[in-house]
Every structure is written in structure tokens, then in C-alpha cells.
Amino acid sequence: MLFFNVVLAITTLMAYLLPFLAPKWFPFLSVLTLFLPFFLVLNLLFFLYWFIQLKKYIFVSGLVLLLGITFINKFYNLQGTELPKSENDFTVMSYNVRLFNKFNWNQKANIPAQIAKLVEDKNPDILCIQEYSDFEKTRFSNYKYKQIFKEGKNIIVGNAIFSKFKIIDKGVINFPESNNNAVFADIVKDKDTIRVYSMHLQSIKISTEIGDEQIQKIDESKTKSIFRKISDAFTKQQEQALLLKAHFKDCEYKKIICGDMNNSAFSFVYRTIKGPMQDTFETNGSGFGKTYNFNYYPARIDYIFADKNIQIKSFETLNDFYNSDHFPLISRLEIK
Structure with missing residues (x-):
């Protein structure tokens, strides 16, 4: 589990860097940005896994999640805000x-x-x-x-x-x-x-419609x-x-x-x-x-x-x- 957690952490950190790197330099790696939300969810699951067991390995995904905190609200917002209307809107x-x-x-x-x-x-x-x-x-x-x-x-x-x-x-x-x-x-x-x-x-x-088959x-x-x-x-x-x-x-x-x-x-x-x-x-x-x-x-x-x-x-x-x-x-x- 630790091995898979480390591999995931390294992959996630690579995905963090890709917005700063031109796709023409790393065209194949740039595809990883599409999976970053999935990586964040997996890191959260690993964090909870180590937390429940009170293991020190919690820091692996914990650090990754902390470094990626600015990415989270690009993917999911808890609650939208709506400000009062005015005549200039x-x-x-x-x-x-x-x-x-x-x-x-x-x-x-x-x-x-x-x-x-x-x-x-x-x-x-x-x-x-x-x-x-x-x-x-x-x-x-x-x-x-x-x-x-x-x-x-x-x-x-x-x-x-x-x-x-x-x-x-x-x-x-x-x-x-x-x-x-x-x-x-x-x-x-x-x-x-x-x-x-x-x-x-x-x-x-x-294609937008990919079925199980x-x-x-x-x-x-x-x-x-x-x-x-x-x-x-x-x-x-x-x-x-x-x-x-x-x-x-x-x-x-x-x-x-x-x-x-x-x-x-x-x-x-x-x-x-x-x-x-x-x-x-x-x-x-x-x-x-x-x-x-x-x-x-x-x-x-x-x-x-x-x-x-x-x-x-x-x-x-x-x-x-x-x-x-x-x-x-x-x-x-x-x-x-």
C-alpha cells in the first residue's frame, strides 16, 4: 500500500507541474492533467486509510493534498455565492x-x-x-x-x-x-x-458516450x-x-x-x-x-x-x- 501511495504521490506532483509546462515539450504527459481530480480523490482515500490505522505514512498523501489545495476549488466548490442585484448588473x-x-x-x-x-x-x-x-x-x-x-x-x-x-x-x-x-x-x-x-x-x-461494453x-x-x-x-x-x-x-x-x-x-x-x-x-x-x-x-x-x-x-x-x-x-x- 505504501508503494502504491508513493507512486500516486509522485504522479500527482508531476500533474501539479504540468500547467507550468508547455504541452509541446511533454505532449504525452500533458494528458495527466485530465486525471488530476481523480488523483486528488485517491490521495484523500490514502490519507484516510493511514489516518484510521494511525500510521506515520499519512504524511505522504497529506503533503500532496496540502500542496494541491489551490487545485481543489477549480474542480469542486462546496457552495456558490450570490450577491445582491443592482441596476448596474x-x-x-x-x-x-x-x-x-x-x-x-x-x-x-x-x-x-x-x-x-x-x-x-x-x-x-x-x-x-x-x-x-x-x-x-x-x-x-x-x-x-x-x-x-x-x-x-x-x-x-x-x-x-x-x-x-x-x-x-x-x-x-x-x-x-x-x-x-x-x-x-x-x-x-x-x-x-x-x-x-x-x-x-x-x-x-x-466520444461523449462511452458505455461499459x-x-x-x-x-x-x-x-x-x-x-x-x-x-x-x-x-x-x-x-x-x-x-x-x-x-x-x-x-x-x-x-x-x-x-x-x-x-x-x-x-x-x-x-x-x-x-x-x-x-x-x-x-x-x-x-x-x-x-x-x-x-x-x-x-x-x-x-x-x-x-x-x-x-x-x-x-x-x-x-x-x-x-x-x-x-x-x-x-x-x-x-x-
């Missing part, structure tokens, strides 16, 4: 709509209309959409201002920003050798201008293929994250970054894009913050980041809205 929603079910992955009827109804009910002031498609029929007509970018030959897809506030500038960041991109809009809110991004980084392209059929060659696919995607995401960071680095406006990062909160990509900004889930979320409908694992790969001079007053992941492989995020904010 505004809401931001981010949602990967999976092409509005253009290819009928989901058998539910009228998914575009259901998504439009959700937006109408929640009525966010700023709406960021990833995997936006020309298939969407409602066009979110309640929004006067918009920034939409779509491209593709066989599949037309892109990102979009819809705003109730005036947009004075907008553009797109194309990622090389990829169908993914990010759009931005400079939005005037009262006396302030906010730079809003809607991003969609490189997809890993792993499929798990049993995964052999060594398939496992290597999956790991290679993930590590290649992480390397591309690194390039895309650095391009995005270079774009907003010198921006004089307050920033909000929304979208589908296709990576965990323990990754180099997350650390690069978030920087000193606030993660709205980490600040005001609750539970696991699951944003991606992946079986057996509460994956959080969609985010809303806000500058520190923007107060986060509430955050919610709408996990009961099953109309995509992602769940919508919504946050109430106030500029300070």
Missing part, C-alpha cells in the same frame, strides 16, 4: 450549441427553437455562442448588435457574440491549420468599454491512439492559447473571455488564457461545475473569465438543459 451567457443539432445527434425535436427559448427566458445582456451554424433559424432577433464569423466548405461553423449594448469594434482570430477560431467585440456598457471574446479551441474528438473493448493500441489524439490536440491548443493571449495582452479595455477551451482547469492552456483574471465558477460556482456531457466524469471545459475590476455576483451551469453535448453557463457581473 449585466449578465453574460456562454454556450457551445453543437451546430444547433444540424446533423441530428440528439433525437429531441426542435432543438434550435428550444435553445432560442432558453436564451429568451434567461435574457442575457451578452450571449457568446460556440459552434454557431447557419442552421439556426431564430437568429436571436432580440439582439441589436452582433459579431458572427462562420466558415467551412462542407460544414459551416464558427463563433458568435450577441449584445444588447452597442458594439464599436469587432474581429476574428483565425487559428492556423484548424477549423477553430475566436471572435471578439468591443462593447460599450454605460461609460465603460468591455472587450468580449467567444473562443473555441481545438477539439479532442473523443465499449470500455471492455478498448485494447492497448486503442488506448495509445486516444492518448496520442489528446496530446496532439493539447499541443494545438497551446498555439491557439498563445495567439489569443497575444491578441488581448495589450488591450486597454476590461475583458471577458467566454467559450469552450476543450481542456481542464489544471492545464497549461487554462493558465495561459486565464492569467490574473477571475474564473467565474471558481469565484461563485457550486458543485463540480460540469459543462460537458461526458459519461462517468464531471468534465469542466467551458469557462467565463472576467477581469479583476469586474465583480462576479453570481454564476450558474444549466445542467438540466440537454440540447447539446455542452451545458450553458451564465454569470451576473458588475463593472467596478
